[in-house]
Amino acid sequence: MYSNSPLLVFSGQSNTRLASAICANLGIPLGRSETLKFSNDNLMVRYKESLREGDVFIVQSLSAPVSDSIMELLLMIDAAKSASAGRVTAVIPYYSYARSDKKDEARISIGGRLVADLIEAAGADRVLTMTLHSPQVHGFFKIPVDHLSAEVVIANHLITHVDGVEEGVVLAPDAGDIKRASALARRLNCNLAFIDKRRVSDTRVEARSLIGDVAGRKVFIVDDEISTAGSLVQAVNIAKESGAGEVYVATTHGVYVGPALERINSLDVVEVASCNTVDVSDEKRQECPKLSVLDVAPLFAETIHRIHTGESVSVLFD
Incomplete structure (x- = not known):
């Protein structure tokens, strides 16, 4: 139990805006480092302040430059343990190496497991993260992991900003996203569809058909991450070819690299909403007016408070 220890939240350089917002929700200042x-x-x-016997939370998304972000997190964990922190929790809103979850080619590393090992070796006592690309990455850690979902934040955004969501359709970009899409469809009380894909080469996947009825309906495409937006382009195009009406896109992690912004600007969508697990710069939002950012700071703040006081975190999923 650490409720009698001082609650201390620090931030690496990758997502200081989210860390500051978390502290604002907790009613405490962001720690000085x-x-x-x-x-x-x-x-x-x-x-730049004492950590002795403190309950320390270090906020760091593993976003670009990813290697620097990982190294900074490891150094912060190690320095906190050396400074006699009582407990250190690595708060990783975006765990980018979750995509490397299996050995699907010869002579490669399972990066998701390796990064988990490094975080443990640095001295982290627990991990708090959100929407891992592959849920099994949770099992790469031997320390407690609290795995949050952005589902409730995305659902609330759609309910409050879109009229008649219950008459729309949640569209999963591929069969692997059906579970996530189905959970959102239940919250919105609407129908579900998904896109059937096939792999045509080692590096390319092609959409074959849309399973479900989207004709004349509002479509909500939900994904865990948008990187270059290549898969998103396929999903929007096949939805439109199937007669979809307005198309809305919601993702947990808006990475937006390479041609992503150019592709999104050219898409026939109302908006592309992402959570602030990855910092979307003001420059990117100006360049692509279709982008919107959803705030997950209150959810992280409530979870941190519950971890600190020893209360249940699972109730946040109800």
């Missing part, structure tokens, strides 16, 4: 980068590309982390 600094990260220096030397001319030889080495990083050094320094805490």
